[in-house]
Amino acid sequence: MEILSMGGYGGYVWTAYALTFGVIVLCAWQARRRHRRVLADIRIRLEAAESGK
Amino acid sequence: MWTFLHRLASPPHFYALAARLIPWLAGGAILAIGYGAIAGLFFAPPDYQQGDAFRIIYVHVPSAYLSMLAYFVMAVAAGIGLVWRMKLAHAVAASAAPLGAWFTFLALLTGSIWGRPMWGTWWEWGDPRLTSELLLLFLYFGYIALRSAIDDTAKADRASAVLAMVGAVNLPIIHFSVEWWSSLHQGPTLIRAGGPAITPAMLWPLLAMIAGFSLLFGALLLDRVRSEVLVRERRARWVRNLMYSGQEPS
Numbered sequence: 386m387e388i389l390s391m392g393g394y395g396g397y398v399w400t401a402y403a404l405t406f407g408v409i410v411l412c413a414w415q416a417r418r419r420h421r422r423v424l425a426d427i428r429i430r431l432e433a434a435e436s437g438k
Numbered sequence: 439m440w441t442f443l444h445r446l447a448s449p450p451h452f453y454a455l456a457a458r459l460i461p462w463l464a465g466g467a468i469l470a471i472g473y474g475a476i477a478g479l480f481f482a483p484p485d486y487q488q489g490d491a492f493r494i495i496y497v498h499v500p501s502a503y504l505s506m507l508a509y510f511v512m513a514v515a516a517g518i519g520l521v522w523r524m525k526l527a528h529a530v531a532a533s534a535a536p537l538g539a540w541f542t543f544l545a546l547l548t549g550s551i552w553g554r555p556m557w558g559t560w561w562e563w564g565d566p567r568l569t570s571e572l573l574l575l576f577l578y579f580g581y582i583a584l585r586s587a588i589d590d591t592a593k594a595d596r597a598s599a600v601l602a603m604v605g606a607v608n609l610p611i612i613h614f615s616v617e618w619w620s621s622l623h624q625g626p627t628l629i630r631a632g633g634p635a636i637t638p639a640m641l642w643p644l645l646a647m648i649a650g651f652s653l654l655f656g657a658l659l660l661d662r663v664r665s666e667v668l669v670r671e672r673r674a675r676w677v678r679n680l681m682y683s684g685q686e687p688s
């Protein structure tokens with residue numbers, strides 16, 4: 386419990402760390418999502434071009 | 439050397455090379471940030487003035503450093519793209535911007551959380567360090583908005599590159615703001631005459647976090663550049679071959 390309270394600054398310290406790891410996870414997720422979307426978009430274009438022949 | 443650079447600038451080669459590098463960068467980032475966070479939270483001694491509140495330094499300083507590193511990378515890449523007409527460089531600049539914006543936001547947020555118990559305020563208008571860092575966030579927003587406002591990629595590259603390079607004057611202003619003007623913000627801890635003003639048990643976790651954030655930035659940037667390269671090269675033969683080879687999605 387003493388560790389969690391951080392000498393009375395627990396609320397500030399843990400919030401700062403939680404926000405930091407939240408942003409890191411969000412950035413990683415956004416980058417992966419963009420890659421997936423770009424691939425899906427290219428695949429749709431290719432299939433459309435194939436069927437248009 | 440030149441052949442190496444030419445190969446690196448070739449989109450299919452870069453695309454494959456980046457995929458091999460990302461796991462190593464991400465793995466190193468996890469190790470360094472894991473060590474830094476645990477050592478910083480639980481093993482570094484409390485500060486004699488700030489108590490345990492100083493532990494916010496281990497997320498605030500690396501975020502602030504990354505906010506500036508990302509801008510530096512963005513401005514240099516934009517400049518290279520403008521001068522040598524290198525498309526890959528423009529892709530790097532465009533990919534650095536959202537990451538830089540996120541970490542600038544994080545630096546402002548963690549700084550505010552640190553400022554509340556230490557200075558008694560979340561925010562101080564007119565403070566040079568706080569204001570110049572906020573300006574950095576607006577520069578990122580302006581860069582991203584300008585890019586999305588121009589449909590033609592080549593035009594967006596050129597216009598946003600000029601903005602990125604002009605905005606780079608803000609970087610030395612942020613760094614030296616605490617020395618040039620009076621600021622609530624404390625002075626430099628690491629990069630100062632006479633070496634770092636911090637005891638080793640506090641210093642090592644901080645250096646690990648800075649290294650970890652750098653590796654993380656490398657991994658996230660390469661991942662984003664890969665997507666950006668795919669979009670720009672979507673009509674190229676190598677992308678079609680890649681899709682039919684069955685190696686994607688990866």
